[in-house]
Amino acid sequence: MNPVIQLEKFGQSVWLDNINRLLITSGELENLIKNEGIRGITSNPTIFQKAIGKGNHYDEQIEEVLSKNPDISELELFEELAIQDIRNAADMLLPVYKSSQGKDGYISIEVSPELAYNTEVTISEARKLFKWIDRPNLMIKIPATKEGIPAIRKAISEGININVTLIFSPKSYEDVVEAYISGLEDRLKNNLDIQNIASVASFFISRIDTAVDKDLEAVGAKHLQGKIAIANAKLTYQKAKEIFNSERFKKLENAGAKVQRLLWASTGTKNPAYSDVLYVEELIGKDTVNTMPPDTILAYKDHGKPEDRIETNIDDARTQMNELKDLNIDFNKITNDLTIKGVDLFIDSFRDLLNTIKDKKALMLKLDMNVESSDEVKKKLEVKLYQWEKDNLIDRLFKKDFTLWKKDKKDDKELSNRLGWLNLPQEMLNKVGELKSFAEEIKKEYSHVAILGMGGSSLAPEVFFKTFGNKQGYPSLSVLDSTHPNAVNKLLQSLNLEKTLFVVSSKSGGTTETMSFFYTFYDALLKKNDNAGKNFIAITDPGSSLEKLAKDKNFKKILITPEEVGGRFSALTYFGLVPAALIGVDVELLLNRALPLYNKCKTTVQNSAFELGALLGSLSLEDVNKLTLVTSEGLSSLPNWIEQLIAESTGKEKKGILPVAGEELGNPDVYGKDRIFVYLKLKEENSAEINNHLKELKNKNYPVVTIELEDKYDIGKEFYRWEIATALAGSIMEINPFDQPNVQLAKTLANQAMKKYLETGKLEELTPIIDGDIKVYGEIKTKNIAEVIDDFLSSIKDHDYIAINAFIEMSEENEKLLNQVQNKLRNEFIVPVTLGFGPRFLHSTGQLHKGDNNSGLFIQFTDEIKNDVEVPGQGYSFGILVHAQADGDLNALKNTDRRTLRVHYKGALKDALKKLKLV
Numbered sequence: 059m060n061p062v063i064q065l066e067k068f069g070q071s072v073w074l075d076n077i078n079r080l081l082i083t084s085g086e087l088e089n090l091i092k093n094e095g096i097r098g099i100t101s102n103p104t105i106f107q108k109a110i111g112k113g114n115h116y117d118e119q120i121e122e123v124l125s126k127n128p129d130i131s132e133l134e135l136f137e138e139l140a141i142q143d144i145r146n147a148a149d150m151l152l153p154v155y156k157s158s159q160g161k162d163g164y165i166s167i168e169v170s171p172e173l174a175y176n177t178e179v180t181i182s183e184a185r186k187l188f189k190w191i192d193r194p195n196l197m198i199k200i201p202a203t204k205e206g207i208p209a210i211r212k213a214i215s216e217g218i219n220i221n222v223t224l225i226f227s228p229k230s231y232e233d234v235v236e237a238y239i240s241g242l243e244d245r246l247k248n249n250l251d252i253q254n255i256a257s258v259a260s261f262f263i264s265r266i267d268t269a270v271d272k273d274l275e276a277v278g279a280k281h282l283q284g285k286i287a288i289a290n291a292k293l294t295y296q297k298a299k300e301i302f303n304s305e306r307f308k309k310l311e312n313a314g315a316k317v318q319r320l321l322w323a324s325t326g327t328k329n330p331a332y333s334d335v336l337y338v339e340e341l342i343g344k345d346t347v348n349t350m351p352p353d354t355i356l357a358y359k360d361h362g363k364p365e366d367r368i369e370t371n372i373d374d375a376r377t378q379m380n381e382l383k384d385l386n387i388d389f390n391k392i393t394n395d396l397t398i399k400g401v402d403l404f405i406d407s408f409r410d411l412l413n414t415i416k417d418k419k420a421l422m423l424k425l426d427m428n429v430e431s432s433d434e435v436k437k438k439l440e441v442k443l444y445q446w447e448k449d450n451l452i453d454r455l456f457k458k459d460f461t462l463w464k465k466d467k468k469d470d471k472e473l474s475n476r477l478g479w480l481n482l483p484q485e486m487l488n489k490v491g492e493l494k495s496f497a498e499e500i501k502k503e504y505s506h507v508a509i510l511g512m513g514g515s516s517l518a519p520e521v522f523f524k525t526f527g528n529k530q531g532y533p534s535l536s537v538l539d540s541t542h543p544n545a546v547n548k549l550l551q552s553l554n555l556e557k558t559l560f561v562v563s564s565k566s567g568g569t570t571e572t573m574s575f576f577y578t579f580y581d582a583l584l585k586k587n588d589n590a591g592k593n594f595i596a597i598t599d600p601g602s603s604l605e606k607l608a609k610d611k612n613f614k615k616i617l618i619t620p621e622e623v624g625g626r627f628s629a630l631t632y633f634g635l636v637p638a639a640l641i642g643v644d645v646e647l648l649l650n651r652a653l654p655l656y657n658k659c660k661t662t663v664q665n666s667a668f669e670l671g672a673l674l675g676s677l678s679l680e681d682v683n684k685l686t687l688v689t690s691e692g693l694s695s696l697p698n699w700i701e702q703l704i705a706e707s708t709g710k711e712k713k714g715i716l717p718v719a720g721e722e723l724g725n726p727d728v729y730g731k732d733r734i735f736v737y738l739k740l741k742e743e744n745s746a747e748i749n750n751h752l753k754e755l756k757n758k759n760y761p762v763v764t765i766e767l768e769d770k771y772d773i774g775k776e777f778y779r780w781e782i783a784t785a786l787a788g789s790i791m792e793i794n795p796f797d798q799p800n801v802q803l804a805k806t807l808a809n810q811a812m813k814k815y816l817e818t819g820k821l822e823e824l825t826p827i828i829d830g831d832i833k834v835y836g837e838i839k840t841k842n843i844a845e846v847i848d849d850f851l852s853s854i855k856d857h858d859y860i861a862i863n864a865f866i867e868m869s870e871e872n873e874k875l876l877n878q879v880q881n882k883l884r885n886e887f888i889v890p891v892t893l894g895f896g897p898r899f900l901h902s903t904g905q906l907h908k909g910d911n912n913s914g915l916f917i918q919f920t921d922e923i924k925n926d927v928e929v930p931g932q933g934y935s936f937g938i939l940v941h942a943q944a945d946g947d948l949n950a951l952k953n954t955d956r957r958t959l960r961v962h963y964k965g966a967l968k969d970a971l972k973k974l975k976l977v
Contacts, residue, residue, distance in 0.1 A: 214241025343368025513901025529642025808946025
């Protein structure tokens, strides 16, 4: 039989020291009551703070309350939430209450701990809660402070069930019992019934050992450690027997009074050296309650040995307490301090609770996105949201209905099996403990983390590091997502390899770039250590070739991600959250910031993610499809992640939304009418220059969306917002936002080039139009290097764009130079100009380039490789790989009839750009 259930045979009831909404709604609490021996529940501010702060189980009720009364105080809002939980739990416990004739089946709620030293207000609060909750099996918790004792007596005299909390000493316990008995006597004097009044005296256990053990350690009396709390409790139980067998109480008992049972509280073991069921086993006895946290209940169910022990070794208990006195350890002072500290801790928890509710309230009331556009656009938005409501969009989305995007049954699997990201803000909270624990382990062993991955595997980690940096004491982070030899060489030479943890990230496990990185760094480590695998972890899909490799090479850890989450939607999976945790980002806070929006998306179409999706999708159908991303300084890396998400999701069937990242804001006259602007800003950052530019754009009727983040942790919400918006924009465009058909074309052609190289030892040579230090390939008429760019771009028309595709080192200098080119061409030709470094962009904008309506002009840069790096054991170098990828992309663009120009140069990029008249 279950040992927890067996305790009832010995006269002890087990109450659960925990409550939360999910426990109630999931049926778990009902099962604990019916099948696991739970006969009551206690709560406190800490429990509620964790319940309300973690997850979104209270969000729907918070939304409902705020919609009726947005000015409600945090305390009043907490009471609304708590009362619902307490009432529901009380109703579940009512059968226990009735069958035990009012002995068990209680649930407790605490008066505000801030009232612990105010008798009159405590009494008033106890009356209010008892009346509001209106359940016969409710107990109000009042602390055993000097001011709490008269409040307990008064409450009992008024027929309120009381759980007296924070009792540490026999003296305090006697004061509590006196208040209980006196309260009953007061009631009898007024000819009032006392049969239905119950009370427990919560006597705290583990905190005593935690406090006393320190003093015992100091005086060298280790033999008493872990024994004083139990000795104190056993002697208090003897005092209880004496009091409740007295003539005074017998008179009350004859009138129907119940014994005020001792309730053993704080019974979870704090010291790992002690048995995890120590404070259960030793305190089993008649007329007692043990309130246990869930972990202790599970431990006792697993290996508890029920037996009546409360009255064993009483003489030893007295000896131990006397020995404590002989050691000049002032037990009265310790217990008095524990009472004060206990009140302080509950006050701190209560304030944390109210702050948690304050944050939730602020997030839900906050207008975090502002759309400024013409009345015509706003009207279309309203119509689209109304239509979505009529079409039951929310239910269909979260039930993964593929017909939101495509009607043909053949598209069902590809669509419905790619929506695993929808519930990640809630689901990944269950992984927080694992992530934090792993991060703590890694920071002790490694000083650096290197991400080896491409696209969705690398962009979110890059955002986290560039936004947050690494917290003190945590490793720094590098992202390698360039196959250019200079980038590989630089990382090889800069790292202390043995103090670096390499994160090999690939969903398929077969990404050429990622595996080439792995071969290189694994080989380098193998030369230093036979067990090179301990420096690697893998993040991948189940059953991938990378999972097999990681097992074969004895990787330190393998983290499996859900197959139904595509790479660009994986920021809130292990792909993003593991690197974030490793550098000290609070992943729990990050996920919690996404939860209010997640909850809104599940309950109403009137939310900012749906609105953004409706705006992007609707405008794209009217050729307003150039999404210009502007950020305040602290969010400068976020557009790169958004760029991949939007471009790879929407560039299909001759339809697409072009994300434009990195452009310097200009005056309205450098923009065509196909632009929409989104400004992502931190609340604390305000740029007068950006504000002035955006004001001018608004005056010219450009749609401008402003999204304000409370702080950097709101990035968690942004990941989710943009994923929802992208999916819904795809629905309006009637495309599949979860596949990437044209990405494969460039890969296939690159692989063909590599195959030819492995067979012949050389890549295919193209014939240049202009030959020299700068070779130019493409459809141009001029032979003058200074006229090349103007000649190539002479075919530009409205709604076109220019894409700079640079298969060169992604260095700070090169990026700065090409940003200048980006802005120069934008200003001269009045079209958007994007910049992507290859092969990285192939996993993001590469899909859009080949799948949109052929409105791009593509300028590819390649350079002469000087210091090449061989990929160990593969028969090729990174220089060969990056050039094969450039060839593959160029040929893929040509095969889809795109306008292309390749510029291959020797020497410095700056010199080449000068000759091309680009700088």
